[in-house]
Amino acid sequence: MNKLRPAGLKTGLAALRPAVCAASAALACLLPASHVWAQTAPSAAPATVPASQVRPVKIALIESLSGAFANTGEAVYRNVYWAMERVNARGGVQLPAAAGGPRPLALERYDSKGQNEEALSALRAAIDDGAQVILQGNSSATAAVLIDAINKHNEREPGKRVLFLNYSAVDPILTNEKCSFWHFRFDAHADMRMAALMEVMREDKAIKSVYLIGQDYSFGQAVLREAKKQLAAQRPDVAIVGDELHPIGRVKDFAPYAVKIKASGAQAVVTGNWGNDLTLLVKAAREVGYDGSFYTFYGNALGAPAAMGDAGIGKVFAVADWLPNVPGAQSEAFYQSFRTRFPKPQDDYVHMRMQLMMEALAQSIERAGSTDTLAIARQMETASVQLSGQAGSMRAGDHQFQQALAVGVMDKKGAPGVKFDVEGSGYGFRVVRQIPAAKAQQPHSCNMQRPS
Numbered sequence: 153m154n155k156l157r158p159a160g161l162k163t164g165l166a167a168l169r170p171a172v173c174a175a176s177a178a179l180a181c182l183l184p185a186s187h188v189w190a191q192t193a194p195s196a197a198p199a200t201v202p203a204s205q206v207r208p209v210k211i212a213l214i215e216s217l218s219g220a221f222a223n224t225g226e227a228v229y230r231n232v233y234w235a236m237e238r239v240n241a242r243g244g245v246q247l248p249a250a251a252g253g254p255r256p257l258a259l260e261r262y263d264s265k266g267q268n269e270e271a272l273s274a275l276r277a278a279i280d281d282g283a284q285v286i287l288q289g290n291s292s293a294t295a296a297v298l299i300d301a302i303n304k305h306n307e308r309e310p311g312k313r314v315l316f317l318n319y320s321a322v323d324p325i326l327t328n329e330k331c332s333f334w335h336f337r338f339d340a341h342a343d344m345r346m347a348a349l350m351e352v353m354r355e356d357k358a359i360k361s362v363y364l365i366g367q368d369y370s371f372g373q374a375v376l377r378e379a380k381k382q383l384a385a386q387r388p389d390v391a392i393v394g395d396e397l398h399p400i401g402r403v404k405d406f407a408p409y410a411v412k413i414k415a416s417g418a419q420a421v422v423t424g425n426w427g428n429d430l431t432l433l434v435k436a437a438r439e440v441g442y443d444g445s446f447y448t449f450y451g452n453a454l455g456a457p458a459a460m461g462d463a464g465i466g467k468v469f470a471v472a473d474w475l476p477n478v479p480g481a482q483s484e485a486f487y488q489s490f491r492t493r494f495p496k497p498q499d500d501y502v503h504m505r506m507q508l509m510m511e512a513l514a515q516s517i518e519r520a521g522s523t524d525t526l527a528i529a530r531q532m533e534t535a536s537v538q539l540s541g542q543a544g545s546m547r548a549g550d551h552q553f554q555q556a557l558a559v560g561v562m563d564k565k566g567a568p569g570v571k572f573d574v575e576g577s578g579y580g581f582r583v584v585r586q587i588p589a590a591k592a593q594q595p596h597s598c599n600m601q602r603p604s
Contacts, residue, residue: 208258209245209523211236211285212278214271214298217263220401221427223454224290225263227501228319230494232287233259234502235510245517255523257514264288266401268297275301279314284525285513289320289339290426292371296323299332306334306525313525315532317513319506322449323371324378327550331598336532336546338509338553340473342371342424342449344594346378348471348557348587349447353420354386359445363394363418365409367429372397375424375449393418401429406436413442420445427454434468435459445469453501457562458577465579468562474504474542475560475581476572482541487572497576505555508544511537512553526603544589550598557592559585 213232215225236257239245244256260281262274271294278286288298295318306313316335318326324341340348353359364379366372376395383390393416398409410433413421421444425433434446434456445467450456452470460468476487490502512535513528520527536545544555560581565573569582 207252208256210283211257211259211287212262212283213259214262214264214274214286214288215290216266217261219266221266221290224427229261230499231503231506234493235507239510239514245514248521251522268294271298272301279312284314284523286314286316289318292321292323293369295321295326296330299330299335302334303332315525315529317509319509323374327552328597331550331600333529333600333602336551338505340557340592342374343378344592345449345471346382348559350382350386351585351587352469352559353447359390359419361391361393361418362420362422363413363416364392365396365421365423367400367425368397369400372424379422406433410436410440410442414440418444420447422447424449426450431455431459438463452560452581453574457574457579464562465564466561469559470581471557471559473555473557475558475583477570477580477583478558480541486540500575504542507539508537511539550596554589554593556589557587558583
């Protein structure tokens with residue numbers, strides 16, 4: 153297990169305040185500078201309180217920060233760090249004097265190296281380091297083992313309980329059969345995302361055949377399973393001409409898969425692939441001359457648009473909780489403030505849900521009036537937050553965050569509805585469907601066991 157300290161992200165007051173104020177009407181924008189966190193990291197103390205007297209709320213990020221999916225882990229880190237800057241810039245979480253007064257949020261990085269055992273080792277290290285909140289998401293398999301471990305730990309050591317906030321692990325089972333009082337998911341699960349994609353596919357009557365391909369682990373299997381179910385219900389006229397799983401993170405050459413996809417005659421590919429497994433797949437498809445559509449969960453970043461080039465225009469669809477070209481002045485200001493904070497093209501991957509997640513955490517701590525984990529969890533069950541025109545609320549029954557979804561289609565920057573491109577590629581995603589939270593929600597089978 154490799155624990156990494158935050159590095160290279162400077163948060164000087166002069167640089168931080170404009171970004172925060174551009175993103176939202178934060179309290180920090182209305183206060184004198186002496187009331188704002190003035191040092192260079194999320195764990196900095198407020199200028200009016202001696203640092204030795206301030207105990208931060210420790211948060212541990214457990215992710216792949218090396219190996220094949222390191223870029224996905226770093227993207228999460230930037231998003232969480234930025235969200236924490238926003239909270240700390242307005243004075244941190246506001247607690248009564250009896251509970252120690254205002255507290256900053258402090259982030260520590262732990263490299264899971266994409267391995268479950270490493271993630272469990274990181275969890276133990278984070279708890280030993282005093283973390284009260286665990287963040288993870290870029291693997292449903294890892295999320296499942298963390299849920300089990302946290303359940304056991306919290307029962308065994310009630311004085312050192314931790315919360316698990318999940319921003320991307322979207323296997324539906326995590327808020328159904330494996331639901332846990334200590335686990336809260338802030339991303340739409342795979343069935344919700346698939347239903348959103350089907351809203352668009354249902355209207356494309358030209359599609360008569362599809363190829364299903366995914367990563368061979370719990371999430372990838374869940375995506376293909378739900379794709380078959382929803383196609384049968386909503387497009388029974390569409391033939392499934394391919395149904396294939398491949399090893400996660402180990403395929404370096406997707407040409408053989410791309411050749412099979414093209415040979416099948418499929419007019420569309422449906423995939424939940426993410427990270428390099430998606431980028432290499434769409435690149436291989438372009439190189440073999442496949443001209444069908446891609447219906448994806450994550451085709452809107454991390455190199456996929458650049459890999460497709462003009463071949464992806466009008467043919468690559470992606471579903472997300474939010475996209476940079478979602479209409480509205482508040483949404484646009486939010487995105488532009490992120491790009492100001494992280495101007496490098498390769499850093500251009502912002503997730504609204506991660507911002508809402510950190511707002512929900514801050515809200516829950518403040519409503520709890522303490523840093524007691526059980527009290528925070530009880531408040532988190534009814535968290536309701538808004539930021540830059542976007543909103544979401546936690547469903548207490550299964551701890552699944554309810555929020556609107558958007559489906560976009562790839563197009564050239566400058567085309568109608570595509571003001572912003574992705575990663576400097578010259579291609580962005582025009583929003584073709586917005587699904588309100590009330591319509592995006594789905595029933596659950598969670599039987600939540602709450603502590604007394």
